[in-house]
Each structure stands twice: as C-alpha cells, then as structure tokens.
Amino acid sequence: MHRSKSAFILTAASVSLAFGGSATATGFGDKASNPYVAGDMHNHNTCTDGSVSAGYAIDRSVGKGAAAAGGTNFDLDWFTLGNHGGSGNRDCRFSDTSANLPGDTTTTWSQTLGQTIQGITITSLKGDANGTGSSAKMWRWQSIGEVEYPIIVNRSAQYDKVLVEGIEWIVPGHEHTDVAVIAGQHPRHGGNADKMAEFEFRFDRADTDSIGPVDSGNNPLWPGKDNVNNAGTAGHGKALEGVKWLQANYPLQSYAIPTHTERQGPFSASSSKGYNIEHFRDFNNAAPTVAFGIESPGHMAEGGLTGGSGSYGSGAVGGGTYGMVGVYNAKVGGLWDGLLAEGRNFFMFISSDWHNRGAFGARDRYTTSDFIPGEYTKLYVPRGEGFRNQSIIDGMRSGNSYSVNGDLIGPDFVFRASAHGEWKTMGETLVAQPGETITLHVELTVPAKNNSPFSFNNPLLAQIGQSQPLDKPSLDHIDLITGKVTGVVSPDSPNYAVANAAGVAGASIVYNPNAAIAKQVNWQAMKARKQHDGSTRLSFVTSFTMGSEPGYIRARGTNIPVATPNVTDSAGNPLLDANNAAVSCTDSSCPAHLESVGGVKKVTHDVQAWSNLWFYANPIFFRPVGSPELLVEKNAKLAHRLAEHGHEHEHGHEHEHEHEHHHSR
Amino acid sequence: MPRLVAIFVLSIAVIAMVFAFRAKTDGGQVATTTASNAPDAPAAATATAPEPSDTPLPTTQDEPTREDCVAAVDEARNSANALPAEHPSRYIAERHLHQSMVEAGNGEFDDCLYWAERAMLEVRELRHELTPGEKIEVLQPDDTPAKTESAGKTTDEKSAHGRTRR
Numbered sequence: 001m002h003r004s005k006s007a008f009i010l011t012a013a014s015v016s017l018a019f020g021g022s023a024t025a026t027g028f029g030d031k032a033s034n035p036y037v038a039g040d041m042h043n044h045n046t047c048t049d050g051s052v053s054a055g056y057a058i059d060r061s062v063g064k065g066a067a068a069a070g071g072t073n074f075d076l077d078w079f080t081l082g083n084h085g086g087s088g089n090r091d092c093r094f095s096d097t098s099a100n101l102p103g104d105t106t107t108t109w110s111q112t113l114g115q116t117i118q119g120i121t122i123t124s125l126k127g128d129a130n131g132t133g134s135s136a137k138m139w140r141w142q143s144i145g146e147v148e149y150p151i152i153v154n155r156s157a158q159y160d161k162v163l164v165e166g167i168e169w170i171v172p173g174h175e176h177t178d179v180a181v182i183a184g185q186h187p188r189h190g191g192n193a194d195k196m197a198e199f200e201f202r203f204d205r206a207d208t209d210s211i212g213p214v215d216s217g218n219n220p221l222w223p224g225k226d227n228v229n230n231a232g233t234a235g236h237g238k239a240l241e242g243v244k245w246l247q248a249n250y251p252l253q254s255y256a257i258p259t260h261t262e263r264q265g266p267f268s269a270s271s272s273k274g275y276n277i278e279h280f281r282d283f284n285n286a287a288p289t290v291a292f293g294i295e296s297p298g299h300m301a302e303g304g305l306t307g308g309s310g311s312y313g314s315g316a317v318g319g320g321t322y323g324m325v326g327v328y329n330a331k332v333g334g335l336w337d338g339l340l341a342e343g344r345n346f347f348m349f350i351s352s353d354w355h356n357r358g359a360f361g362a363r364d365r366y367t368t369s370d371f372i373p374g375e376y377t378k379l380y381v382p383r384g385e386g387f388r389n390q391s392i393i394d395g396m397r398s399g400n401s402y403s404v405n406g407d408l409i410g411p412d413f414v415f416r417a418s419a420h421g422e423w424k425t426m427g428e429t430l431v432a433q434p435g436e437t438i439t440l441h442v443e444l445t446v447p448a449k450n451n452s453p454f455s456f457n458n459p460l461l462a463q464i465g466q467s468q469p470l471d472k473p474s475l476d477h478i479d480l481i482t483g484k485v486t487g488v489v490s491p492d493s494p495n496y497a498v499a500n501a502a503g504v505a506g507a508s509i510v511y512n513p514n515a516a517i518a519k520q521v522n523w524q525a526m527k528a529r530k531q532h533d534g535s536t537r538l539s540f541v542t543s544f545t546m547g548s549e550p551g552y553i554r555a556r557g558t559n560i561p562v563a564t565p566n567v568t569d570s571a572g573n574p575l576l577d578a579n580n581a582a583v584s585c586t587d588s589s590c591p592a593h594l595e596s597v598g599g600v601k602k603v604t605h606d607v608q609a610w611s612n613l614w615f616y617a618n619p620i621f622f623r624p625v626g627s628p629e630l631l632v633e634k635n636a637k638l639a640h641r642l643a644e645h646g647h648e649h650e651h652g653h654e655h656e657h658e659h660e661h662h663h664s665r
Numbered sequence: 666m667p668r669l670v671a672i673f674v675l676s677i678a679v680i681a682m683v684f685a686f687r688a689k690t691d692g693g694q695v696a697t698t699t700a701s702n703a704p705d706a707p708a709a710a711t712a713t714a715p716e717p718s719d720t721p722l723p724t725t726q727d728e729p730t731r732e733d734c735v736a737a738v739d740e741a742r743n744s745a746n747a748l749p750a751e752h753p754s755r756y757i758a759e760r761h762l763h764q765s766m767v768e769a770g771n772g773e774f775d776d777c778l779y780w781a782e783r784a785m786l787e788v789r790e791l792r793h794e795l796t797p798g799e800k801i802e803v804l805q806p807d808d809t810p811a812k813t814e815s816a817g818k819t820t821d822e823k824s825a826h827g828r829t830r831r
Contacts (some may be wrong), residue, residue, distance in 0.1 A: 049770070305790075359756065
C-alpha cells in the first residue's frame with residue numbers, strides 16, 4: 001500500500017483547499033429529509049444459521065426505541081433479509097435458545113407441522129426428504145416463499161419501512177453472494193417471493209433438492225435444474241449461469257453481490273472457495289446490470305488475540321481484515337482498484353452479516369461476534385422519490401452509495417465533482433477537457449453519538465495520547481484515492497486472470513499500480529460547524545486538473561490517525577486488524593469479555609470494532625472530452641434502456657401477483 | 666439486586682483450579698480435573714494467563730463433511746468439558762460449539778469446523794480471564810434488562826471526560 005503525491009489527476013500542484021462558499025446545506029439532521037437512507041442486505045435468522053427468528057431480526061433492525069423484551073432497536077430505513085440458501089431444520093418463527101429471549105426456545109419443523117403460528121401454517125416439508133425427526137429440514141425455496149416472505153408482509157404493514165426478501169447465495173464453485181430478486185415482491189399488497197425462491201432452488205449449491213414446487217398434477221414448476229456442477233471450475237460455470245439467468249429475466253429487479261470474498265482464500269478449481277479477480281470480471285461481463293459490486297465482510301466483533309474480525313482466519317486472502325474491511329477493498333491498488341481501473345461499474349457495499357452475539361444473547365449490549373443490522377454498519381443508498389424496494393437496487397446499481405461503520409459519518413454525505421458547472425457524484429462520470437479545473441466538494445456529518453455501549457476512551461487512540469470516548473465518533477481524516485482507467489481487460493488477455501494467494505501474501509498483490517492516496521485531508525483542514533443535535537458538519541472543497549486519460553477518485557475516512565501503532569501505516573492505510581490486539585485496554589471500564597494476555601485485556605471483539613472505524617465511498621469517474629465511454633457509463637445506459645423497455649417496474653400488476661402462490665405437494 | 670444474572674464468576678479458587686488443570690495437561694492430551702482437585706490458594710489469583718500462541722485462527726479445509734464437523738466438535742467439547750464448569754473459556758467454547766452445530770444443521774460444514782477450531786483455541790489458550798469479582802454478564806431469558814451493567818459502564822454511568830477531539 002502506498003501513498004503518492006503525484007497521482008495522475010490529483011497533482012500536488014493543482015490541489016488547493018478552498019474553504020467556505022459551498023459548505024452550506026439545509027435540512028440535515030432531519031431524518032425525513034436525509035438524502036440517503038440506511039439499510040442492511042446481509043443478515044441471518046433461524047431459517048438457516050442465525051440465532052433469532054425472522055420476525056425478531058426485522059423488529060430489532062427497523063423498529064424504533066427499545067425492544068419490548070429489552071435491547072435497542074436500530075431504526076434502519078430498509079432491510080433485505082439475506083439468509084443462506086440450502087435448508088434448515090429450525091422453525092424460524094422461533095428464536096434459538098442461545099439467544100436468551102423470554103419464552104423462545106429452539107423449535108424444529110418436526111415440532112410445528114400443521115400448526116398455525118404467526119398466521120402461517122406449514123403442513124409439510126416439500127421436495128426431497130431431507131433428514132428425519134428434529135433434523136428434518138425445510139428447503140430454503142420453501143421457507144423463502146412460505147415463511148420469510150409472509151413475515152416480511154406482516155412487518156411491512158407494521159413498520160413504515162422497505163423490506164425485501166433476499167438470500168445469501170451459497171455459490172457453486174465459490175463461497176457466498178448476496179442476491180435479491182424483487183420481482184413479485186409487493187409486501188404492502190401481498191405479492192410473493194417466488195422468483196427469489198426459484199433462483200435459490202436452481203442455483204444454490206447447498207440446495208440439492210431435485211423436485212421443487214409442483215403443480216396440481218405433481219409436475220415440477222421449475223424443471224431443468226443442474227444439480228451436478230456445484231464445485232470448482234464447473235461450479236463457477238453454474239454460478240455464471242445463475243447471474244445470466246438474473247440478467248436475462250430480472251436485469252433491473254435483482255442484484256448479485258459477492259460477499260466476504262477473501263474469507264475462503266483464492267478460488268479453487270476443484271472445490272468451492274473464494275474469488276479471484278477473473279471471477280468478478282466474469283460476473284460483471286455476464287450480468288452488467290446485476291453483478292455490479294462486492295461486499296466487504298460483516299462479523300466485525302469476532303476479532304480475538306490472533307485475528308478473526310470479519311470471521312476471517314489466517315487462510316483468508318490478506319490473512320484477515322484491515323480496518324474491518326477485506327483486503328480486496330482495503331488495499332490501495334488492490335483488487336477493487338483493479339476492477340475500477342477497467343472503468344467497470346463495480347461498487348463496494350458493507351452489511352452486518354448478523355448471526356448472533358457470540359458469548360451474549362440477542363438483548364445484550366455487548367457482542368463477541370456480530371452486530372444487529374443498523375447497530376454498527378449502515379449501507380446508504382439515495383432516498384429518491386417514493387422510496388421502495390426498487391429504489392434499493394437502483395441506488396446500489398447506480399454506485400451512488402457509501403458504507404459506514406460505527407456511525408463515523410451520517411446519512412447526508414456529499415461527494416461530488418464539477419467541471420463547467422456540471423456536478424457528478426458517486427457512480428457517475430464527469431467528462432471534461434484536459435487541463436480543465438475540476439472542483440471536488442466533500443461534506444459530511446459526524447454524529448454526536450453512535451450505538452456503542454462503551455463510553456471509555458478509545459484504547460487505540462489512548463496509546464497516542466488522544467482521548468475520545470468510544471460512543472462519540474470522531475473523524476481524523478479522509479483519503480482521496482485516485483487511479484487511472486486503462487480499459488476493460490478482455491477475457492482473452494493474459495492479464496484477465498491473476499494469480500491469487502491465501503494469507504498475508506495475498507495482501508501484496510497489486511492489481512492497479514496507478515492507484516494512490518492522492519490527497520489526505522485532516523479534519524482540522526476542513527470547515528467545521530457544530531449542529532444543534534451535537535453533531536459536527538465538516539466540509540472541504542479541493543480542485544484538480546483534468547488529465548489526458550480517464551480515471552476515478554474515491555474516498556474513505558477513519559477515526560484513526562496516520563501511523564497509529566498497530567492500526568495504520570505511515571501512509572494511513574489500515575494494518576492487519578490482528579495487530580489491534582497488541583494494544584491493551586486498560587480503562588477500568590474495559591469489559592470482562594475481552595480476550596486477555598497475562599491478565600491484561602486486549603483490544604478485541606466489540607471494543608476493537610468500535611475503536612477502529614472507517615467509511616468507504618464509491619468512485620466518481622472522469623474522462624476527457626472525446627474519449628470513449630467507460631464501461632460504467634455504457635452499463636448505466638443499458639440499465640436506462642432496460643427501464644424504458646419496462647424491465648424495472650411491474651406497472652399496475654401488484655394485485656395480480658397477490659395470489660400467484662403455487663400448488664405444491 | 667439487579668436482575669442481571671451472572672452466568673459465571675471466576676473465583677480465586679477457580680483460577681487456581683485452572684492452573685491445576687493446566688498442570689495436568691500433558692503433550693496436548695487434556696486431562697480431566699474436578700473442583701475437588703482445586704487448591705484454594707488465593708495466590709493463584711495473581712497468576713498470569715499463558716501467552717497466546719502464534720497459532721493463527723483456523724482456515725477451513727477442502728470440502729469438509731458432516732463427519733469432519735462432528736469429530737471436531739466432539740474433540741473440542743471434550744477439551745472444554747475438562748475445564749471447570751465456571752471457567753469463562755469453557756463458557757465461550759461452549760457458545761462456539763453451539764454455533765458449530767447450528768452451522769452443521771444448515772449444511773455449512775466449513776463454518777462448523779471454523780467454530781470448532783475457535784473453541785479449541787479458546788480452551789487451549791484460555792483467552793478469557795476474569796479478575797476477582799468480575800463477571801461476564803449475560804441476560805438470561807427470565808431477566809429484565811437493567812439500565813446499568815457492571816462489566817463496562819454505560820454512558821449514563823460514566824460521563825465522557827477529557828474529550829479533546831471533535
């Protein structure tokens with residue numbers, strides 16, 4: 001990782017900070033007028049390997065105030081239920097006993113068949129028999145349609161929030177990918193999640209059911225499933241068929257975003273492991289309006305003495321997380337920058353991957369594993385007019401989104417660039433004359449408080465003499481990262497596939513040697529305005545000169561100063577998070593659940609997560625007047641054309657879909 | 666008394682018992698011990714936990730099976746059971762193993778192995794250690810949440826001080 005003062009477009013000579021003028025914003029702090037809305041697209045419940053019921057997960061994520069049985073609700077604006085594919089033996093109308101919720105104990109499908117619970121009656125486990133007794137499992141295609149979606153319908157009526165039925169696809173040949181297919185989902189009017197279920201049945205490698213739903217004559221409704229090619233290179237081929245299916249059928253009503261992509265190490269030609277850059281390229285080529293990004297890992301509180309945050313072991317590419325982010329995204333010049341160097345519409349997202357709180361129950365304030373959606377991580381997409389489930393996908397696909405841990409910044413981020421009076425924001429492309437002055441405008445709000453249960457001073461900052469309570473986020477600086485766009489790499493090119501490596505060796509791979517931290521703006525160099533709610537509005541304007549080649553600029557920010565021992569390097573890049581555990585937590589309030597060495601508590605688990613905060617913004621692209629359109633522009637136009645041809649909205653068909661449930665045996 | 670229930674409190678005697686347990690461990694084979702073996706010497710309260718090994722967190726193997734998962738869980742559970750019932754590392758390991766079995770129930774045997782191996786690390790290295798009187802407080806199903814917790818103070822209890830940054 002490196003920092004450069006001579007990046008191609010943001011040259012030292014051309015940069016100037018200009019305070020004032022453009023910093024004014026109105027309406028910020030009023031949730032209803034925030035330009036972005038916060039959500040989470042990756043989380044689990046007892047339908048698969050989560051700890052709480054589907055309903056409870058939604059309640060805590062989008063409800064307001066305190067939960068009835070205790071614990072804080074996190075008031076997200078939107079929520080996509082993103083449970084695994086495959087099958088599960090637990091009835092997800094109930095939480096697991098380990099969640100320690102009053103009156104809720106682990107309940108299996110074998111105990112509840114035929115009963116009406118929460119208005120839902122499951123009479124049989126459909127498809128191929130899958131286990132017996134308490135191990136009898138329901139295939140996920142059934143629980144998606146018959147359990148989770150009806151709960152989403154119920155909760156949509158209860159909350160004024162946008163709820164979506166998605167999955168975490170267990171991908172043939174790879175590990176996991178977040179997928180949602182919203183076609184048919186109209187939870188305010190009923191609707192169904194049949195298309196989501198069909199995708200899961202056809203393409204999830206853990207769903208080996210050969211039957212699926214059937215009609216009244218016992219004929220399969222979803223014939224032709226490939227139940228063979230689930231691993232290695234053949235599995236990748238099946239995965240490609242999956243994203244092509246989405247592109248062909250639901251090009252604007254679905255997404256496929258690979259998640260925690262470093263965790264299982266590099267791709268394996270013979271089993272199901274991680275992803276190399278060529279696999280992301282394959283996905284984006286095959287499904288340009290569907291496979292438009294990558295998700296960094298959740299599980300931020302799993303970090304112990306030798307790592308583990310993100311649920312990443314030593315075999316992960318990079319050997320662990322860096323500032324709670326996988327190395328593909330955290331490394332300047334890494335895999336993400338490699339894809340951006342092609343001008344691809346490939347954007348970054350983060351969600352919670354909520355399963356459980358480790359040593360704690362669901363109502364506890366502490367966690368040694370995961371955070372509840374909205375508690376720690378927020379994925380922001382534009383609010384837009386009439387915000388609905390389509391708006392989530394449109395916002396993500398546009399690239400106009402950013403991801404924040406620990407409420408380091410709020411829902412009113414401004415990151416835009418201008419030439420000759422035309423402003424472009426994240427995901428968009430600014431076309432300018434070489435030599436033209438580009439103005440970059442950044443504004444953000446640092447909230448007065450986050451959801452941390454800890455008010456003692458941040459131990460990672462305490463070691464350098466700074467006193468900052470963990471529940472009061474602070475921003476130290478923003479990195480403006482630039483890179484050249486050198487063009488799409490052809491599948492025929494020897495550079496299309498790049499050798500990957502497990503462990504820390506994987507962090508040395510440079511995919512875009514032109515990417516660099518072009519400028520670092522410390523908070524003290526920004527204009528600051530204290531707001532009535534205790535938050536701080538920070539802003540700055542800088543300028544640079546348009547070069548003769550296309551490029552991009554992206555932003556990330558952190559509470560951690562440059563060269564903080566065991567946290568950041570001399571350029572401000574995050575170090576391997578396992579290093580955080582070398583720092584002691586010595587405040588008398590450091591909690592009992594931290595891992596310790598010789599009786600001294602170390603910065604681990606949730607204290608680590610609340611101490612080491614980052615946000616990531618998606619890029620703005622640039623190109624000279626007269627140069628060829630970038631792929632990101634072409635694919636945005638493709639999405640626009642598809643919308644014009646009616647792929648986006650099911651105009652007036654909401655009620656027609658209400659009763660489309662299939663007959664099945 | 667607050668209704669928060671301490672699920673375990675590591676007493677001085679228990680700390681001593683842990684070290685008795687470790688003394689009985691030979692060549693990686695876990696020997697069993699019981700509370701009755703434990704000396705109640707208070708001096709052990711000041712003993713330090715072992716340094717963590719350089720053992721990295723586990724990495725999953727190729728295509729693990731249910732049998733791999735069950736074997737790993739059994740091994741880790743046996744090791745955990747050899748710890749005193751009140752030992753925090755035993756509790757943490759048991760939570761990890763619970764998640765292992767949840768993952769197995771979902772057919773995610775790689776994740777099952779991951780959590781089983783984390784449980785083994787916890788037991789082997791005793792990564793959690795409590796000072797006398799310290800508790801890991803976990804709300805039990807019949808508990809009503811209280812406003813305050815003793816393991817780490819809430820913002821209401823402890824005002825922010827010395828805030829020198831924004």
